[in-house]
Amino acid sequence: MMTRFLRETADDVRMVARGWRWGRRPLVPRNAEPFVPEKEKYVFPTEWARRRPARALREVVQEVGLDPLLRSQVSPRVTGLDMLGRVSPPVLFVANHASHLDTPLILCTLPDAWRRRTSVAAAADYFFDTWWRATGSAIVFNTFPIERRGGSLSSTPGDLLGQGWNVVVFPEGTRSPDGWMGRFRMGAAWLAIEHGVPIVPVAIRGSFAAMPRGRSWPRPGRPPVTVRYGAPLSPGDGETAREFAPRVVAAMSQLLDEDRTTWWQAQLRAARKEIPDPSGPKVARWRRVWEQTAPPRVGRRTDVWR
Amino acid sequence: MSRPGFVLQVDDRTPPLVVHEGEGFRLERFPIGTRVVYPPESLPAVRDVDATIRHALLNPEGSEPLSELLRPGMRLTIAFDDISLPLPPMRKPDIRQRVIEQVLTMAAAAGVDDVALISANAVHRRLTPDELRAIVGERVFRSFFPQGLLYNHDAEDPDDLLHVGVTDRNEDVEINRRAAESDLLVYVNVNLVAMDGGHKSVPVGLASYKSLRPHHNSKTMVQSRSFMDPEKSHLHHSAIRMGRLLADHLRIFTIETTLNNDVFPAPYEFLNKREWEWSIRDQASMLAARRALGVAPRKVKRRVFHSLESPYGVTGVHAGETEAVHAKTLANVHRQQMVEVQGQTDVLVMGLPYLGPYNVNSVMNPILATCMGLGYYFNSYRGCPLVRQGGAVILYHPVPNEFSQLHHPSYVDFFEEVLAETTDPVAIEEKFEQSYATDPWYIHLYRTSYAYHGVHPFYMWYWAAHALDHVGDVVWVGADRHTVQRMGFRAASTLSDALEMVSGTVGRSPSLTYLHNPPHLIADVH
Numbered sequence: 001m002m003t004r005f006l007r008e009t010a011d012d013v014r015m016v017a018r019g020w021r022w023g024r025r026p027l028v029p030r031n032a033e034p035f036v037p038e039k040e041k042y043v044f045p046t047e048w049a050r051r052r053p054a055r056a057l058r059e060v061v062q063e064v065g066l067d068p069l070l071r072s073q074v075s076p077r078v079t080g081l082d083m084l085g086r087v088s089p090p091v092l093f094v095a096n097h098a099s100h101l102d103t104p105l106i107l108c109t110l111p112d113a114w115r116r117r118t119s120v121a122a123a124a125d126y127f128f129d130t131w132w133r134a135t136g137s138a139i140v141f142n143t144f145p146i147e148r149r150g151g152s153l154s155s156t157p158g159d160l161l162g163q164g165w166n167v168v169v170f171p172e173g174t175r176s177p178d179g180w181m182g183r184f185r186m187g188a189a190w191l192a193i194e195h196g197v198p199i200v201p202v203a204i205r206g207s208f209a210a211m212p213r214g215r216s217w218p219r220p221g222r223p224p225v226t227v228r229y230g231a232p233l234s235p236g237d238g239e240t241a242r243e244f245a246p247r248v249v250a251a252m253s254q255l256l257d258e259d260r261t262t263w264w265q266a267q268l269r270a271a272r273k274e275i276p277d278p279s280g281p282k283v284a285r286w287r288r289v290w291e292q293t294a295p296p297r298v299g300r301r302t303d304v305w306r
Numbered sequence: 307m308s309r310p311g312f313v314l315q316v317d318d319r320t321p322p323l324v325v326h327e328g329e330g331f332r333l334e335r336f337p338i339g340t341r342v343v344y345p346p347e348s349l350p351a352v353r354d355v356d357a358t359i360r361h362a363l364l365n366p367e368g369s370e371p372l373s374e375l376l377r378p379g380m381r382l383t384i385a386f387d388d389i390s391l392p393l394p395p396m397r398k399p400d401i402r403q404r405v406i407e408q409v410l411t412m413a414a415a416a417g418v419d420d421v422a423l424i425s426a427n428a429v430h431r432r433l434t435p436d437e438l439r440a441i442v443g444e445r446v447f448r449s450f451f452p453q454g455l456l457y458n459h460d461a462e463d464p465d466d467l468l469h470v471g472v473t474d475r476n477e478d479v480e481i482n483r484r485a486a487e488s489d490l491l492v493y494v495n496v497n498l499v500a501m502d503g504g505h506k507s508v509p510v511g512l513a514s515y516k517s518l519r520p521h522h523n524s525k526t527m528v529q530s531r532s533f534m535d536p537e538k539s540h541l542h543h544s545a546i547r548m549g550r551l552l553a554d555h556l557r558i559f560t561i562e563t564t565l566n567n568d569v570f571p572a573p574y575e576f577l578n579k580r581e582w583e584w585s586i587r588d589q590a591s592m593l594a595a596r597r598a599l600g601v602a603p604r605k606v607k608r609r610v611f612h613s614l615e616s617p618y619g620v621t622g623v624h625a626g627e628t629e630a631v632h633a634k635t636l637a638n639v640h641r642q643q644m645v646e647v648q649g650q651t652d653v654l655v656m657g658l659p660y661l662g663p664y665n666v667n668s669v670m671n672p673i674l675a676t677c678m679g680l681g682y683y684f685n686s687y688r689g690c691p692l693v694r695q696g697g698a699v700i701l702y703h704p705v706p707n708e709f710s711q712l713h714h715p716s717y718v719d720f721f722e723e724v725l726a727e728t729t730d731p732v733a734i735e736e737k738f739e740q741s742y743a744t745d746p747w748y749i750h751l752y753r754t755s756y757a758y759h760g761v762h763p764f765y766m767w768y769w770a771a772h773a774l775d776h777v778g779d780v781v782w783v784g785a786d787r788h789t790v791q792r793m794g795f796r797a798a799s800t801l802s803d804a805l806e807m808v809s810g811t812v813g814r815s816p817s818l819t820y821l822h823n824p825p826h827l828i829a830d831v832h
Contacts, residue, residue, distance in 0.1 A: 013593065016592070019335075032312070
C-alpha cells in the first residue's frame with residue numbers, strides 16, 4: 001500500500017516535472033502563444049553596465065569565471081585575429097548564430113583590449129524579459145536589448161557605436177534551428193553605413209553540434225568549436241544597406257567555406273562563384289541537422305598555415 | 307478584461323491536461339493535433355450585487371417596476387430554482403437569497419401579507435430544510451418555513467395543482483395551484499447554462515407530470531438540436547407555448563441572474579486555469595490534491611467534493627417580462643460560455659466531474675453519468691454537434707454501480723429492469739414510462755421522502771437520446787466494465803485503448819477534440 005502510494009507519487013512528480021519543464025524555461029503550446037500587440041516602449045537601462053564598476057566586475061567574471069568555464073566545456077579554436085589589426089574600434093562584429101555559446105565564444109576569443117570595449121546586442125524579448133535575466137546578461141556579457149520583432153530599430157546600438165564601443169550583432173535575429181545559416185536581416189548593414197564603421201564577419205562552426213537550441217549546457221566531451229574572424233568590410237561611398245547587406249552575406253559565406261576548407265580554395269571558389277550556400281542544402285530537415293551536429297572538420301592543412 | 311474561449315492545438319510543448327473523472331481527475335497526454343476547447347475566462351463580476359438587483363427590480367424589461375406591482379391584500383408567490391442550480395452550489399450568500407430578500411423588502415413596504423415561497427423542483431426530489439435555508443438564507447427561512455409558507459412544489463398533489471389550459475398543440479398546462487392563483491408570481495432564477503430560464507422556469511419548474519410529458523419525451527429530445535440552444539430546441543418551443551398561455555392567465559415577474567465561470571474555490575483554482583499557465587503553486591496544489599485523492603477513502607473524497615462551494619461572481623441581473631428578460635440573460639450566458647470551434651470532429655473526448663444537477667449531496671449513479679456526458683456535455687453546442695454523425699464519444703468517469711437509495715430509488719429499478727431489456731429511448735418510453743411514472747411507491751417516496759420522481763430516470767435517458775441517435779460509438783475510460791455494458795457502452799482502461807476500440811468506427815487516424823469542461827462552455831460549431 002505504502003509502496004504503491006510512493007510509486008504513484010513519484011510518477012506524478014515525474015510527470016509534472018517533465019510536463020511543466022521544472023528547472024527550464026516554461027513553454028507555451030504554439031497556438032497558445034500570446035498575441036504581442038504593441039512593442040513595449042520600456043527599454044531596460046543598460047548604461048550602468050558600461051560604467052567603471054560594472055566593467056571591473058565583468059572583467060573578473062569573464063576572466064575568472066566565463067573563460068575557464070567555456071574552455072573546460074568546449075575546445076574553441078580561434079583564427080583570423082590578425083584581421084583585427086587592420087581596423088580600429090569601433091567595429092561591428094557580425095556572426096552567424098546557432099547556439100547560446102556564440103556570444104561567450106566571441107567574447108572569450110577576442111583579445112582583451114577588444115573584449116573590454118565590446119557590447120552584445122541581445123533579444124529584448126528573450127534576455128530582457130525579467131529583471132534578473134536582464135541584469136545577469138548585462139553584467140556578464142555586456143548585453144543591451146534589441147527588438148527583433150520588426151518595428152523600428154532600437155537607438156542603442158547606434159549610440160554605443162557612437163561612444164566607441166564595438167557591437168556584436170547576430171543578423172539572423174535568432175538561433176538557427178538546424179545549425180545552418182539563416183537569412184541575414186538588414187540591420188547590421190544599415191548600422192555600419194549609418195555610423196561609418198566597418199563590419200568584421202565572424203564565422204562560428206561547431207557551436208550547434210556542441211549546444212543546439214533546447215540544450216542548456218554543452219554536450220560532454222569538450223566538443224571542438226571554431227571561431228574565424230574575417231577581413232573587415234567597409235561600406236563604399238554612396239552604398240546603400242540593400243547593396244551592402246549581400247556583400248556581408250557573401251563574405252560570411254566565404255569565411256565559413258574558408259573555415260571548412262582553406263583560404264586559397266575558398267578564394268578560388270569565390271572567383272568561380274561556387275561558394276556553397278551557407279543556408280545549407282535543400283534536403284530533408286534531418287539531413288541538415290545531421291550534418292551540422294557533426295563536429296567541425298577543418299580543411300587539409302597543416303598547423304603552420306593556421 | 308477576461309480572455310475569450312480558446313481552441314488549443316496540442317503539440318509537443320503541451321503539458322498533460324486535466325481530465326475530470328468523477329470524484330477525482332487525471333492528467334492526460336493527448337495525441338499531438340488534438341483540439342482542446344477551453345471556456346472563456348471568468349467575466350468580471352458586478353461590483354455591487356445588491357444595487358444591481360435593486361436597479362433591475364425598479365427598471366425592469368417590458369414591465370412596470372416591481373414596487374408598482376405590489377399592493378396590500380394581494381397574493382404574492384415567489385418561486386425559485388431548486389438545488390440543481392448552480393453547480394457546484396454557490397458560496398453563501400446565494401444570489402437567490404439576495405434577490406428574494408429585496409423582493410420581500412419591497413413587498414413588506416407595500417403591505418403585502420399573503421406571501422408564499424415555493425422551490426420549483428418539478429419532479430426533482432424535495433429539498434431538505436437545510437438545503438432550503440442554504441438557498442433563501444436564514445432570515446427568509448426563519449420568517450416563512452415554520453409557518454409552512456416556504457415549501458417544495460409537489461407535482462403529485464392533486465389539491466395543489468391547477469389545469470390552466472391547453473396550448474394550440476394540445477399540450478396540457480398544469481402548474482402549482484398557489485402559483486397559478488396568485489395575483490403576482492415572481493420567479494427567481496439562476497441561469498447557469500443556456501438551457502435554463504425563460505419559459506422553462508414556470509411551466510416546467512412548477513409543472514405536474516401531465517404537463518411535463520409533452521416536452522420531456524424521447525422524440526422531442528432527439529429533435530432538440532440542441533437543448534442548450536433554445537432557438538432550435540423542441541423542448542423549449544413547447545415550454546414557450548406553455549409559458550405564453552400562462553402569461554395570459556397569470557402575471558409573472560421574472561428575475562434572472564447570470565454567473566461567471568469562477569467554479570473552483572481555493573485551493574483548487576488551478577482547475578479554472580489553462581494548464582500551461584499553472585504556476586509552481588498551482589502545480590504543487592494539483593500534486594497535493596492528486597496524492598490526497600489517491601489515498602482518501604471514497605467517503606472522504608465525496609465529502610470533500612460535495613462540500614465545495616463556488617465563489618461565483620454575478621455577471622448580470624435582469625427582471626421583468628419573461629421573454630425580454632431571457633434575451634438579455636442568454637446574451638450574458640453566451641458571453642461567458644461561447645467558444646467558436648471550426649468544424650466537427652471524429653472523436654469527442656469529455657471528462658465528467660463529480661457533480662451533475664441531480665446528485666447534489668448525493669451519488670452520481672451510472673444513469674446520471676450518462677445524462678451528464680451524452681446529455682448535458684454532448685448538447686453543449688450551437689450550430690451542429692461537435693462530433694460528426696456516426697463519430698465516437700470517449701467519456702471519463704469511473705461509473706461505479708452505486709445508487710443512492712434515498713434520492714434515486716427508481717433509478718435502481720430502471721437500471722436493473724429497464725436497461726436489462728433495452729437501451730432504446732423510444733422503446734423504453736413506450737413500454738415502461740407509464741408504469742414507473744404512476745407507481746404509487748415511487749410517488750409516495752417522492753412526496754414524503756427525498757426521492758426523485760419515478761419518471762425521472764426516463765428523462766435522464768431521453769436527455770441522452772440525441773447523442774445516442776447521433777454517435778456511432780461510446781467508450782468510457784476508467785469505468786466499471788459491467789455497469790457501462792448494461793447501458794450498451796464499452797469500457798477502456800486508457801485513452802489509447804479507447805482510441806483503439808473506436809478505430810472500427812472512425813478509423814486509425816481520427817481527428818480528436820477534447821471538451822475542457824468544467825468550467826461550463828458552449829461550442830459554437832461552424
